[in-house]
Amino acid sequence: MEMRSMRKNKNNNAERSNALDLVHGGKSVPENLIRRYVDGTKRRVEELVKEKSRLYEEAAKYRSKLRKPSARNDGKDPEAARAVERLRKFTARLQKRRVIAPTVAKLTPGIMAGAYSVRLTPPYDFANIFISAGSPTAAGNSAFAHRRAGEMGWSISAATKENQNPVAITEIGVFFIPMFGPAILRAGVNPADSFAWWINSLGDVASTDAFMSCGITAFRKDGTQDFSVPSTGGSIPLWSERDGDVLKFDFGSNSDNPMSASMEVDTHHFYLVSVRCLGVAFARGWQGKFASQSGGIASITVPFIDLDLRLIPVVSQALQAR
Numbered sequence: 001m002e003m004r005s006m007r008k009n010k011n012n013n014a015e016r017s018n019a020l021d022l023v024h025g026g027k028s029v030p031e032n033l034i035r036r037y038v039d040g041t042k043r044r045v046e047e048l049v050k051e052k053s054r055l056y057e058e059a060a061k062y063r064s065k066l067r068k069p070s071a072r073n074d075g076k077d078p079e080a081a082r083a084v085e086r087l088r089k090f091t092a093r094l095q096k097r098r099v100i101a102p103t104v105a106k107l108t109p110g111i112m113a114g115a116y117s118v119r120l121t122p123p124y125d126f127a128n129i130f131i132s133a134g135s136p137t138a139a140g141n142s143a144f145a146h147r148r149a150g151e152m153g154w155s156i157s158a159a160t161k162e163n164q165n166p167v168a169i170t171e172i173g174v175f176f177i178p179m180f181g182p183a184i185l186r187a188g189v190n191p192a193d194s195f196a197w198w199i200n201s202l203g204d205v206a207s208t209d210a211f212m213s214c215g216i217t218a219f220r221k222d223g224t225q226d227f228s229v230p231s232t233g234g235s236i237p238l239w240s241e242r243d244g245d246v247l248k249f250d251f252g253s254n255s256d257n258p259m260s261a262s263m264e265v266d267t268h269h270f271y272l273v274s275v276r277c278l279g280v281a282f283a284r285g286w287q288g289k290f291a292s293q294s295g296g297i298a299s300i301t302v303p304f305i306d307l308d309l310r311l312i313p314v315v316s317q318a319l320q321a322r
Contacts, residue, residue: 052250055090059247062086066202087200087247088286091293094198094249095157099297117308122150124305125174126272129154132167145170150302152275157295158206158283165282166295172302173274180311181266187273188260188306189214196251196297197239199283203290205244206283210298211235214259217272226269231259238277238298264312275302 065083127145131154141163143154154168176185191212199206213235217228236257241248265271277300283292 055249056247059087059090062090063247084202084291087202088291088293090247091157091159091198091200091286091295094196094251095155095159095295095297097196097251097297099153099155099194099196099251099299116310117306120174120305120307121303123148124150124172124302126172126274127152128169128171130167130169131156132165141166141168143168143170145172147172151300152277152302153297153299154277154279155295155297156279156281157293158208158281159286159293159295161285161287164285165280168279169276170300171274171276172300173272174305174307175270175272176265176307177270178265178267178309180309181268182312183265184262184310184312185216185265185271185273186260186262186308186310187214187216188258188308189275189302189304190256190258191275192253192255192301192303193238193257193277194253194299195238196249197241197295198247198249199241199243199292199294200247200249201244201283201290201292201294203245204284204292205242206281206292206294207242208279208281208294208296209240210238210277210279210296211240212238212257212259212275212277212300214261214273214275216261216263217274218263218265218269219272220269229261229263231261233259235278239296241294244292265309273305273307275300275305 062083066080124147127147129143129145129152131141131143141154141156143152145152150172152170152172154170156166156168158164158166178185193212195210197208197210199208214231215228218226220226236259238254239250259275261273263271277298279296279298281294281296283294284290286293
C-alpha cells in the first residue's frame, strides 16, 4: 500500500511539473520578478494606507476640538470656528483629488474564431453625459464621456444649500444591427474604475452613492426606443455611504468589474449596447451647527465590449401547424 501511494504521488508530481512547464513555456520564473511584484504590491498598499491614515488623523484632530465641553459651534468660539473652517477645507482637498482613469492593456479587435463573436475596442459609437438641473453651474460638478478613448466619469459635490442633491450619469456604447435573426445577443464588458468619495458632517446625515451597469436597448428603424434590458445580476455598486456627525472618505481603484446583458434580437431593430455610471450625493450644505457635505469622483475605462450572437433555431410554420 505504501509503495503504491508513493508511486501515485510521484505520478501526480510529474503531471503537475509537466503542466507548469507548459504554461511557463519551458522556462523558469525569475525569482527577482516574483520579489519585485511582491515588494511593489506591498509598497503600493502601504502608501495608500499611510495616506488615508494621515488624512483621518488630521480630521480627528479638528473634530476633537468640537467635542470639548467648552466648544461652541455658533461662530463665537474662535477655536471651534477655526476647526469648522479646517473641516470645510478638508472636503475641498478631497474634491480636488486627481482621479485618473485606470490604464489597461490594449486588446485586438475582430471576429473571434468558432462563433459569431466580436470584440470591439475604442473608438466606440456613442457617448452621453447628464448632470441634474442646477448642478452644472455649481462648483465641483462636471462630467465627461470620450467615445474615442473609451473613458468617462464625473465629479459631484453636495456642498451648498442650493446644490443639496446633484446627480450625474455618463454612458459609452456601440450600436449593433444583426445580420440574421431571431437570435440571442449577449454583451460582456469589464470596465476599470478609479474613485474618491467623502462625507463630512457636523450633525446632519449625508449620503453619496455610485453604481455602474451594462445594458442593451432596442430601437425601431425610425429611431424610437422600444425596450431595454439591464445587466444580468443588476448594477455594480462602486460605493454606497450614508452617515452623520462624522468625517469619512475613501479613494482607490478597481480593475475587475465584469458585467453582461442578453436579449433576443431580430433584423427589424437596431440595438445600443452601453456601459453607464451613475453618481448621486445628498447633504444640507456647509452652514449652521449641523452642516454637512458629501460627494464623489469616478473615472471609468471601458477597454472592450464583447458581442456574441447565437441564432435561435426555429421550426418552420408549416411543421408547427401539423
